[in-house]
Amino acid sequence: xxxxxxxxxxxxxxxxxxxxxxxxxxxxxxxxxxxxxxxxxxxxxxxxxxxxxxxxxxxxxxxxxxxxxxxxxxxxxxxxxxxxxxxxxxxxxxxxxxxxxxxxxxxxxxxxxxxxxxxxxxxxxxxxxxxxxxxxxxxxxxxxxxxxxxxxxxxxxxxxxxxxxxxxxxxxxxxxxxxxxxxxxxxxxxxxxxxxxxxxxxxxxxxxxxxxxxxxxxxxxxxxxxxxxxxxxxxxxxxxxxxxxxxxxxxxxxxxxxxxxxxxxxxxxxxxxxxxxxxxxxxxxxxxxxxxxxxxxxxxxxxxxxxxxxxxxxxxxxxxxxxxxxxxxxxxxxxxxxxxxxxxxxxxxxxxxxxxxxxxxxxxxxxxxxxxxxxxxxxxxxxxxxxxxxxxxxxxxxxxxxxxxxxxxxxxxxxxxxxxxxxxxxxxxxxxxxxxxxxxxxxxxxxxxxxxxxxxxxxxxxxxxxxxxxxxxxxxxxxxxxxxxxxxxxxxxxxxxxxxxxxxxxxxxxxxxxxxxxxxxxxxxxxxxxxxxxxxxxxxxxxxxxxxxxxxxxxxxxxxxxxxxxxxxxxxxxxxxxxxxxxxxx
Amino acid sequence: xxxxxxxxxxxxxxxxxxxxxxxxxxxxxxxxxxxxxxxxxxxxxxxxxxxxxxxxxxxxxxxxxxxxxxxxxxxxxxxxxxxxxxxxxxxxxxxxxxxxxxxxxx
Numbered sequence: 001x002x003x004x005x006x007x008x009x010x011x012x013x014x015x016x017x018x019x020x021x022x023x024x025x026x027x028x029x030x031x032x033x034x035x036x037x038x039x040x041x042x043x044x045x046x047x048x049x050x051x052x053x054x055x056x057x058x059x060x061x062x063x064x065x066x067x068x069x070x071x072x073x074x075x076x077x078x079x080x081x082x083x084x085x086x087x088x089x090x091x092x093x094x095x096x097x098x099x100x101x102x103x104x105x106x107x108x109x110x111x112x113x114x115x116x117x118x119x120x121x122x123x124x125x126x127x128x129x130x131x132x133x134x135x136x137x138x139x140x141x142x143x144x145x146x147x148x149x150x151x152x153x154x155x156x157x158x159x160x161x162x163x164x165x166x167x168x169x170x171x172x173x174x175x176x177x178x179x180x181x182x183x184x185x186x187x188x189x190x191x192x193x194x195x196x197x198x199x200x201x202x203x204x205x206x207x208x209x210x211x212x213x214x215x216x217x218x219x220x221x222x223x224x225x226x227x228x229x230x231x232x233x234x235x236x237x238x239x240x241x242x243x244x245x246x247x248x249x250x251x252x253x254x255x256x257x258x259x260x261x262x263x264x265x266x267x268x269x270x271x272x273x274x275x276x277x278x279x280x281x282x283x284x285x286x287x288x289x290x291x292x293x294x295x296x297x298x299x300x301x302x303x304x305x306x307x308x309x310x311x312x313x314x315x316x317x318x319x320x321x322x323x324x325x326x327x328x329x330x331x332x333x334x335x336x337x338x339x340x341x342x343x344x345x346x347x348x349x350x351x352x353x354x355x356x357x358x359x360x361x362x363x364x365x366x367x368x369x370x371x372x373x374x375x376x377x378x379x380x381x382x383x384x385x386x387x388x389x390x391x392x393x394x395x396x397x398x399x400x401x402x403x404x405x406x407x408x409x410x411x412x413x414x415x416x417x418x419x420x421x422x423x424x425x426x427x428x429x430x431x432x433x434x435x436x437x438x439x440x441x442x443x444x445x446x447x448x449x450x451x452x453x454x455x456x457x458x459x460x461x462x463x464x465x466x467x468x469x470x471x472x473x474x475x476x477x478x479x480x481x482x483x484x485x486x487x488x489x490x491x492x493x494x495x496x497x498x499x500x501x502x503x504x505x506x507x508x509x510x511x512x513x514x515x516x517x518x519x520x521x522x523x524x525x526x527x528x529x530x531x532x533x534x535x536x537x538x539x540x541x542x543x544x545x546x547x548x549x550x551x552x553x554x555x556x557x558x559x560x561x562x563x564x565x566x567x568x569x570x571x572x573x574x575x576x577x578x579x580x581x582x583x584x585x586x
Numbered sequence: 587x588x589x590x591x592x593x594x595x596x597x598x599x600x601x602x603x604x605x606x607x608x609x610x611x612x613x614x615x616x617x618x619x620x621x622x623x624x625x626x627x628x629x630x631x632x633x634x635x636x637x638x639x640x641x642x643x644x645x646x647x648x649x650x651x652x653x654x655x656x657x658x659x660x661x662x663x664x665x666x667x668x669x670x671x672x673x674x675x676x677x678x679x680x681x682x683x684x685x686x687x688x689x690x691x692x
Binding site: 271430447 | 591593594597604605606607608636637639642643644648649650651654655656657658681683685686687688689690691692
């Protein structure tokens with residue numbers, strides 16, 4: 001049985017199961033959400049209006065038997081934060097269950113005629129529209145718990161917190177983790193507001209007795225899976241007891257701080273004196289000391305062999321939040337001048353409950369601190385900003401709109417955003433390769449858009465000098481294209497590390513995709529396929545009104561020197577423009 | 587004086603090995619001493635190391651993509667060479683990360 005696309009129209013409460021048309025047959029994950037958004041969403045539409053959509057798609061290999069670390073779900077549409085196309089992907093339970101129901105994608109479209117909220121229940125028999133009025137006003141911790149009590153078989157719960165109900169631009173989409181907690185987020189870009197605008201509070205996915213995922217060539221799939229699994233198990237960062245397993249993504253806190261690239265106090269410095277107190281090593285120490293439910297090496301979805309997640313314990317050992325990531329510990333920590341992990345964990349829990357992206361939330365608090373609304377380091381004050389959002393006060397609604405709206409409201413000019421989305425935890429003045437990606441990606445400032453891949457592994461010829469500004473454009477494109485491919489596979493982006501350092505892993509990834517889908521894909525095709533995804537995204541943005549002048553880092557980075565290296569952003573605009581110069585309409 | 591900052595499992599080489607503390611070995615500088623000689627002197631096995639910073643600049647890392655990140659670097663030619671014949675001077679700060687703290691981006 002071929003995969004289907006489930007279309008759910010909230011305007012007339014109709015659903016249909018459609019064959020996947022030829023033009024989309026080769027896509028999955030980000031490739032598919034971007035293809036559908038490109039084909040079906042008017043780039044000039046208002047993101048919260050009736051003509052935007054939420055497209056949900058598991059990756060190529062998601063749901064296939066024992067593909068390692070492959071439980072990602074992509075969420076796409078037009079972003080209310082950036083006005084660009086958006087794909088945000090998440091771990092958690094949803095991807096594998098959607099795939100096992102035989103679905104290539106779910107398209108959520110339209111707006112209910114009445115001002116009413118729904119829970120959509122999707123199983124092998126179809127879709128039910130349930131009244132969600134009892135869930136309105138509730139955070140995701142309650143929503144997940146209530147829906148697991150209400151529905152059998154421990155389903156996936158995709159939902160929005162109060163921020164999504166209020167259609168705030170920083171609202172993310174939550175996916176429950178194996179413990180049914182809302183720790184996994186398609187966080188960036190405000191897709192939670194787009195879901196809220198469809199009148200959908202939650203989507204329950206139960207894959208019981210679903211058809212499962214077809215494997216076109218079992219031998220090729222097994223061969224690819226074996227190579228990839230071996231590479232993940234061998235690499236220092238991803239192996240058992242390796243960097244990610246032992247310290248989580250927060251393994252980076254001390255490294256980036258040592259490199260002078262840790263954005264501190266709203267991007268005014270590259271080092272934070274309290275970095276060690278917020279580090280992954282410190283989280284591991286607290287987990288060991290407090291015991292109880294705390295743990296490192298936690299899986300965000302079944303079948304992950306990297307297990308980089310954690311459960312941060314409260315003082316009494318009870319679970320306070322999962323997961324404390326590097327980006328989160330940085331955004332709510334160094335960037336706000338806060339060096340207390342307990343407070344950072346409490347704020348992270350608030351983000352997970354209200355349904356806001358932790359990176360944008362931390363950057364927003366830093367803007368409020370820069371404006372003098374709060375003092376840098378004021379952890380109590382920072383924590384209370386989330387009460388303002390929950391209560392929907394005018395100030396809370398400003399915070400919930402993210403960095404640019406908050407900066408305008410308070411007259412701040414040091415605004416670390418590109419295309420309306422704030423930067424993650426790498427200072428582009430100190431780590432310039434990542435700056436090129438921030439500036440040019442189709443998504444707004446995003447570190448996951450352009451992973452760094454040695455061109456010789458990616459099969460891209462030519463000699464490049466990574467230190468020369470004029471070569472960084474070519475590198476960034478390669479990185480962005482490979483990332484677009486990985487985001488389409490359903491594999492976690494962290495497989496990038498072993499497959500980049502171990503060539504057999506690179507081939508294994510491509511072979512496993514070819515084995516599941518029957519598509520003729522080898523490691524040599526990865527970059528070209530990724531570029532096709534980028535092209536659709538770039539053309540959508542162009543039609544939405546974006547030009548190369550939007551591919552720039554903020555002005556203050558050109559004139560403010562960043563300590564300790566005392567460097568400015570020096571890359572020429574013409575070099576940035578080269579990254580996407582190849583994109584032309586057919 | 588030379589300060590050697592240690593992270594992750596390498597903290598065991600320092601008097602204060604708490605994650606929340608500064609795990610630092612302080613040693614007197616010796617004229618014309620290279621990094622290789624210094625590591626031998628303090629007894630740190632190079633095989634254990636994954637990434638080395640000198641004065642917050644990247645000297646070397648075992649990961650193949652290190653040179654494509656655009657970090658501030660000690661040497662312009664490469665940061666993947668494990669040529670440790672770099673002279674360490676009085677006042678320098680080293681940052682050492684072991685294989686348990688591999689990676690330069692996530």
